[in-house]
Amino acid sequence: MHHNFLFDLDQTLLDFHASEYKALGIVLNENGLSFSDEIYRAFIAYNKSLWLELEKGTISRTELFTRRFRDVFSRCEGDSSGLDPLKVNDAFIRTMSVNGVLMDGALAFVRRLKDNIPDARIYIASNGATVNAKGRLASTGLDRYTDGVFISEEMGVTKPDAAFFERILEQIGEPGSSCIMIGDSLTSDMLGAKNASLDSVWFMPSGNIGEAMAAYDINYCASSFEELYEILREWSAG
Numbered sequence: 001m002h003h004n005f006l007f008d009l010d011q012t013l014l015d016f017h018a019s020e021y022k023a024l025g026i027v028l029n030e031n032g033l034s035f036s037d038e039i040y041r042a043f044i045a046y047n048k049s050l051w052l053e054l055e056k057g058t059i060s061r062t063e064l065f066t067r068r069f070r071d072v073f074s075r076c077e078g079d080s081s082g083l084d085p086l087k088v089n090d091a092f093i094r095t096m097s098v099n100g101v102l103m104d105g106a107l108a109f110v111r112r113l114k115d116n117i118p119d120a121r122i123y124i125a126s127n128g129a130t131v132n133a134k135g136r137l138a139s140t141g142l143d144r145y146t147d148g149v150f151i152s153e154e155m156g157v158t159k160p161d162a163a164f165f166e167r168i169l170e171q172i173g174e175p176g177s178s179c180i181m182i183g184d185s186l187t188s189d190m191l192g193a194k195n196a197s198l199d200s201v202w203f204m205p206s207g208n209i210g211e212a213m214a215a216y217d218i219n220y221c222a223s224s225f226e227e228l229y230e231i232l233r234e235w236s237a238g
Protein backbone atom coordinates (compact mmCIF):
# COMPACT_ATOMS: atom_id res chain seq x y z
CA MET A 1 0.00 0.00 0.00
CA HIS A 2 1.15 3.53 -0.80
CA HIS A 3 0.49 6.88 0.78
CA ASN A 4 -1.85 8.38 -1.77
CA PHE A 5 -2.12 12.14 -1.81
CA LEU A 6 -5.07 13.40 -3.81
CA PHE A 7 -4.54 17.03 -4.70
CA ASP A 8 -7.05 19.49 -5.97
CA LEU A 9 -5.46 21.56 -8.75
CA ASP A 10 -6.71 25.13 -8.80
CA GLN A 11 -5.71 27.43 -5.93
CA THR A 12 -4.05 24.39 -4.36
CA LEU A 13 -1.08 23.59 -6.66
CA LEU A 14 -1.81 25.85 -9.64
CA ASP A 15 -2.99 29.45 -9.70
CA PHE A 16 -5.96 29.47 -12.06
CA HIS A 17 -6.46 33.23 -11.82
CA ALA A 18 -2.85 34.00 -12.66
CA SER A 19 -3.13 31.85 -15.82
CA GLU A 20 -6.34 33.55 -16.74
CA TYR A 21 -4.79 36.99 -16.28
CA LYS A 22 -1.76 36.05 -18.35
CA ALA A 23 -3.78 34.50 -21.17
CA LEU A 24 -6.23 37.39 -21.38
CA GLY A 25 -3.38 39.88 -21.69
CA ILE A 26 -1.64 37.83 -24.39
CA VAL A 27 -4.78 37.33 -26.47
CA LEU A 28 -5.97 40.93 -26.30
CA ASN A 29 -2.53 42.28 -27.19
CA GLU A 30 -2.23 39.83 -30.08
CA ASN A 31 -5.47 41.26 -31.42
CA GLY A 32 -4.30 44.86 -31.11
CA LEU A 33 -6.30 45.65 -28.00
CA SER A 34 -5.25 47.15 -24.71
CA PHE A 35 -5.16 45.24 -21.42
CA SER A 36 -5.16 46.42 -17.81
CA ASP A 37 -5.94 45.20 -14.30
CA GLU A 38 -9.24 47.03 -14.58
CA ILE A 39 -10.16 45.12 -17.75
CA TYR A 40 -9.22 41.85 -16.05
CA ARG A 41 -11.36 42.64 -12.99
CA ALA A 42 -14.33 43.53 -15.19
CA PHE A 43 -13.86 40.29 -17.16
CA ILE A 44 -13.84 38.21 -13.97
CA ALA A 45 -16.93 39.89 -12.54
CA TYR A 46 -18.95 39.65 -15.76
CA ASN A 47 -17.77 36.09 -16.41
CA LYS A 48 -18.93 35.05 -12.95
CA SER A 49 -22.41 36.47 -13.51
CA LEU A 50 -22.61 34.69 -16.88
CA TRP A 51 -21.62 31.33 -15.35
CA LEU A 52 -24.44 31.77 -12.81
CA GLU A 53 -26.85 32.35 -15.69
CA LEU A 54 -25.52 29.26 -17.44
CA GLU A 55 -26.10 27.20 -14.29
CA LYS A 56 -29.67 28.52 -14.16
CA GLY A 57 -30.10 27.57 -17.79
CA THR A 58 -30.91 31.10 -18.99
CA ILE A 59 -27.99 31.26 -21.46
CA SER A 60 -25.96 28.72 -23.47
CA ARG A 61 -22.20 28.10 -23.37
CA THR A 62 -21.84 29.77 -26.78
CA GLU A 63 -23.70 32.83 -25.53
CA LEU A 64 -21.49 32.94 -22.46
CA PHE A 65 -18.29 32.81 -24.53
CA THR A 66 -19.59 35.40 -27.00
CA ARG A 67 -20.91 37.83 -24.44
CA ARG A 68 -17.86 37.77 -22.18
CA PHE A 69 -15.58 38.80 -25.04
CA ARG A 70 -18.00 41.33 -26.52
CA ASP A 71 -18.00 42.97 -23.13
CA VAL A 72 -14.19 42.91 -22.92
CA PHE A 73 -13.90 44.43 -26.42
CA SER A 74 -16.09 47.35 -25.36
CA ARG A 75 -13.68 48.12 -22.52
CA CYS A 76 -10.42 47.93 -24.49
CA GLU A 77 -8.68 50.62 -26.49
CA GLY A 78 -8.13 49.57 -30.09
CA ASP A 79 -10.26 48.50 -33.03
CA SER A 80 -12.30 45.39 -32.27
CA SER A 81 -14.86 45.85 -35.07
CA GLY A 82 -13.43 42.98 -37.17
CA LEU A 83 -12.98 40.54 -34.28
CA ASP A 84 -15.08 37.44 -33.74
CA PRO A 85 -15.62 37.06 -29.98
CA LEU A 86 -15.91 33.27 -30.26
CA LYS A 87 -12.58 32.98 -32.08
CA VAL A 88 -10.90 35.17 -29.52
CA ASN A 89 -12.49 33.04 -26.80
CA ASP A 90 -11.01 29.89 -28.40
CA ALA A 91 -7.59 31.53 -28.54
CA PHE A 92 -7.97 32.55 -24.91
CA ILE A 93 -8.74 28.98 -23.80
CA ARG A 94 -5.84 27.61 -25.88
CA THR A 95 -3.44 30.21 -24.54
CA MET A 96 -4.48 29.54 -20.99
CA SER A 97 -3.93 25.81 -21.38
CA VAL A 98 -0.24 26.31 -22.20
CA ASN A 99 0.34 28.97 -19.57
CA GLY A 100 0.09 27.22 -16.23
CA VAL A 101 1.17 29.21 -13.20
CA LEU A 102 2.30 27.45 -10.03
CA MET A 103 1.15 28.51 -6.59
CA ASP A 104 4.22 29.95 -4.86
CA GLY A 105 6.43 27.08 -3.67
CA ALA A 106 4.24 24.30 -5.11
CA LEU A 107 6.94 22.62 -7.19
CA ALA A 108 9.50 22.49 -4.38
CA PHE A 109 6.79 21.17 -2.04
CA VAL A 110 5.80 18.34 -4.37
CA ARG A 111 9.45 17.42 -4.93
CA ARG A 112 10.00 17.35 -1.17
CA LEU A 113 7.04 15.01 -0.69
CA LYS A 114 8.37 12.65 -3.34
CA ASP A 115 11.93 12.71 -2.02
CA ASN A 116 11.20 12.36 1.68
CA ILE A 117 8.05 10.34 2.15
CA PRO A 118 8.55 6.71 1.23
CA ASP A 119 5.80 5.33 -0.98
CA ALA A 120 4.28 8.77 -1.63
CA ARG A 121 2.01 8.84 -4.66
CA ILE A 122 0.77 12.13 -5.98
CA TYR A 123 -2.53 12.28 -7.81
CA ILE A 124 -4.45 15.23 -9.18
CA ALA A 125 -8.20 15.18 -8.51
CA SER A 126 -9.76 18.16 -10.25
CA ASN A 127 -13.12 19.39 -11.46
CA GLY A 128 -12.73 21.09 -14.79
CA ALA A 129 -11.78 20.80 -18.44
CA THR A 130 -9.24 18.11 -19.35
CA VAL A 131 -7.24 20.07 -21.94
CA ASN A 132 -7.00 23.09 -19.72
CA ALA A 133 -5.93 21.16 -16.61
CA LYS A 134 -3.48 18.79 -18.30
CA GLY A 135 -1.98 21.53 -20.46
CA ARG A 136 -1.37 23.79 -17.51
CA LEU A 137 0.12 20.92 -15.49
CA ALA A 138 2.54 20.06 -18.30
CA SER A 139 3.53 23.68 -18.89
CA THR A 140 4.69 24.04 -15.28
CA GLY A 141 6.63 20.75 -15.13
CA LEU A 142 4.43 19.57 -12.27
CA ASP A 143 3.31 16.62 -14.39
CA ARG A 144 6.73 14.99 -13.91
CA TYR A 145 5.92 14.45 -10.24
CA THR A 146 2.36 13.21 -10.55
CA ASP A 147 1.45 9.53 -10.62
CA GLY A 148 -1.96 10.08 -12.16
CA VAL A 149 -4.38 12.82 -13.16
CA PHE A 150 -8.13 12.50 -12.60
CA ILE A 151 -10.29 15.16 -14.23
CA SER A 152 -14.05 15.27 -13.81
CA GLU A 153 -14.69 15.97 -17.51
CA GLU A 154 -12.99 12.69 -18.46
CA MET A 155 -14.50 10.71 -15.61
CA GLY A 156 -18.08 11.88 -16.10
CA VAL A 157 -18.50 12.56 -12.38
CA THR A 158 -17.51 15.60 -10.35
CA LYS A 159 -16.44 16.39 -6.82
CA PRO A 160 -18.11 16.31 -4.28
CA ASP A 161 -19.82 13.16 -5.60
CA ALA A 162 -18.50 10.11 -3.71
CA ALA A 163 -18.43 8.28 -7.06
CA PHE A 164 -15.64 10.61 -8.22
CA PHE A 165 -13.41 9.28 -5.45
CA GLU A 166 -14.61 5.68 -5.74
CA ARG A 167 -13.46 5.64 -9.38
CA ILE A 168 -10.05 6.93 -8.36
CA LEU A 169 -9.69 4.19 -5.72
CA GLU A 170 -10.76 1.61 -8.28
CA GLN A 171 -8.21 2.83 -10.81
CA ILE A 172 -5.29 3.05 -8.43
CA GLY A 173 -6.35 -0.21 -6.77
CA GLU A 174 -5.89 0.99 -3.20
CA PRO A 175 -8.26 1.41 -0.24
CA GLY A 176 -9.69 4.72 0.98
CA SER A 177 -7.64 4.46 4.18
CA SER A 178 -4.48 4.97 2.09
CA CYS A 179 -5.75 8.29 0.67
CA ILE A 180 -5.96 11.85 1.87
CA MET A 181 -7.63 14.68 -0.06
CA ILE A 182 -5.97 18.10 -0.07
CA GLY A 183 -7.83 21.13 -1.41
CA ASP A 184 -8.98 24.70 -0.91
CA SER A 185 -12.70 24.25 -1.54
CA LEU A 186 -15.14 23.27 1.19
CA THR A 187 -17.98 22.47 -1.18
CA SER A 188 -16.04 20.28 -3.62
CA ASP A 189 -12.82 19.03 -1.96
CA MET A 190 -13.77 18.80 1.72
CA LEU A 191 -17.37 17.72 1.14
CA GLY A 192 -16.15 15.19 -1.43
CA ALA A 193 -13.69 13.68 1.05
CA LYS A 194 -16.45 13.50 3.64
CA ASN A 195 -18.86 11.84 1.20
CA ALA A 196 -16.23 9.26 0.27
CA SER A 197 -15.05 8.82 3.91
CA LEU A 198 -11.50 9.95 3.14
CA ASP A 199 -9.16 11.92 5.37
CA SER A 200 -8.81 15.55 4.36
CA VAL A 201 -6.63 18.65 4.63
CA TRP A 202 -8.23 22.03 4.05
CA PHE A 203 -5.54 24.10 2.37
CA MET A 204 -5.52 27.87 2.92
CA PRO A 205 -8.57 27.88 5.21
CA SER A 206 -10.55 31.08 5.81
CA GLY A 207 -13.70 32.26 7.55
CA ASN A 208 -15.04 30.36 10.56
CA ILE A 209 -12.52 27.51 10.46
CA GLY A 210 -13.70 25.58 13.54
CA GLU A 211 -17.28 25.54 12.36
CA ALA A 212 -16.31 24.39 8.87
CA MET A 213 -14.02 21.66 10.20
CA ALA A 214 -16.87 20.22 12.24
CA ALA A 215 -19.44 20.51 9.46
CA TYR A 216 -17.24 18.85 6.83
CA ASP A 217 -15.40 16.36 9.09
CA ILE A 218 -12.07 17.94 8.12
CA ASN A 219 -9.02 16.29 9.70
CA TYR A 220 -6.40 19.00 9.24
CA CYS A 221 -5.87 22.59 8.08
CA ALA A 222 -2.73 24.04 6.49
CA SER A 223 -2.01 27.68 5.72
CA SER A 224 1.30 27.10 3.92
CA PHE A 225 3.15 24.37 2.02
CA GLU A 226 5.47 24.08 5.02
CA GLU A 227 2.53 23.26 7.30
CA LEU A 228 1.03 20.97 4.70
CA TYR A 229 4.28 19.06 4.36
CA GLU A 230 4.48 18.45 8.12
CA ILE A 231 0.86 17.27 8.25
CA LEU A 232 1.33 14.84 5.37
CA ARG A 233 4.61 13.54 6.79
CA GLU A 234 2.94 12.79 10.14
CA TRP A 235 -0.16 11.36 8.50
CA SER A 236 2.04 9.01 6.45
CA ALA A 237 4.00 7.89 9.50
CA GLY A 238 0.85 7.27 11.57
Ligand SMILES: [Mg+2]
Nearest residue numbers: 008010011184
Ligand atom coordinates in the same frame (compact mmCIF):
# COMPACT_ATOMS: atom_id res chain seq x y z
MG1 LIG B 1 -9.46 24.50 -5.91
